């Protein structure tokens with residue numbers, strides 16, 4: 388039987404999913420991106436070279452791997468084109484190994500302008516989006532006016548639909564947001580060379596995926612963002628516009644729940660968040676500086692400094708439930724090296740009523756403060772360790788404590804950015 392793995396984030400994104408997808412991908416297998424768009428930034432370090440992927444599935448840097456961008460993803464054809472070219476420059480030839488769903492909504496210039504215009508208008512109340520047009524593109528999908536990737540193959544339809552949609556957007560951009568009007572003919576002209584480039588890659592990816600499963604091949608499904616950026620389960624409205632929890636993989640691929648056999652929740656051993664919104668364990672002291680400096684916590688898509696905080700096990704437990712997680716993968720363990728003590732948030736206290744909260748409502752994550760459990764740190768270097776028993780006892784205890792709190796096993800520990808900096812707690816050769 389084939390074994391399919393879903394890899395998703397349990398926090399606010401940037402958990403290090405890209406490296407784990409890359410590590411678990413074997414040659415001759417398949418990797419699927421199923422939600423989000425080029426707002427994601429997956430950083431990989433291969434032979435000491437840093438490569439940042441936004442739309443292309445992370446496992447594709449292995450030879451012979453096939454990448455699929457299924458219909459849950461919103462696709463900027465220009466961003467995808469540029470990414471393929473960037474990889475070619477770095478010696479990775481992926482064009483003939485990618486399929487894109489004909490039903491994926493397109494992201495075009497008017498989505499990006501609208502995203503930026505709205506954030507500007509919101510001023511201090513802005514969400515802190517990546518400015519990639521993600522929200523407006525998903526809005527077009529839900530309101531049934533989106534242009535789809537498949538429309539790129541029909542130039543006449545594309546031209547007519549572009550004119551209609553741009554008229555709709557220009558009305559808002561110019562009259563309400565005071566932004567310059569967009570020229571649909573220019574968008575069309577800029578798309579023409581790209582259309583030819585993508586022509587053969589555009590397919591019915593649901594059919595492809597069912598065929599792969601019928602042929603008993605293994606697939607890795609690569610989540611983008613994290614559980615609490617999910618449009619339905621996250622800290623609304625400070626969320627992205629897709630389902631980054633487990634449901635997104637079903638609706639975003641056209642597969643059913645029985646097709647997924649192992650769901651791995653990637654968790655950074657501390658927390659980070661980019662953009663605005665509640666962050667109960669956020670730090671503003673020297674520990675924040677430590678996480679920023681040693682963890683290199685700067686957005687891989689926008690370059691913004693990420694906000695940092697201690698591990699929040701209250702939210703982590705919620706992510707375990709939301710996603711039916713099979714196991715956890717802990718990342719960036721080495722960033723905790725040298726800290727005197729390490730905290731885990733195990734409950735919240737309402738700052739007004741002093742009530743202790745273990746199952747918070749996502750509706751109101753604002754009026755709470757964290758209650759911490761304090762663990763001893765370690766003064767040795769864990770970077771690059773590949774065996775659990777080589778970790779300092781304090782680190783081993785910290786990891787076991789996370790297993791105890793979440794009631795699921797930690798199956799992988801990442802001790803550095805390189806593929807090789809990984810501890811496997813179980814045998815992954817069955818996948």
Ligand code: IMP
Pocket residue numbers: 399400401426427428514515516517518519520521522611612616625626627628661662663
């Ligand atoms: P959008 O997805 O660009 O609309 O941004 C909505 C929120 O999600 C903002 O707070 C972004 O910073 C955040 N976000 C989107 N993609 C990522 C990601 O890949 N990692 C971390 N945060 C993200």
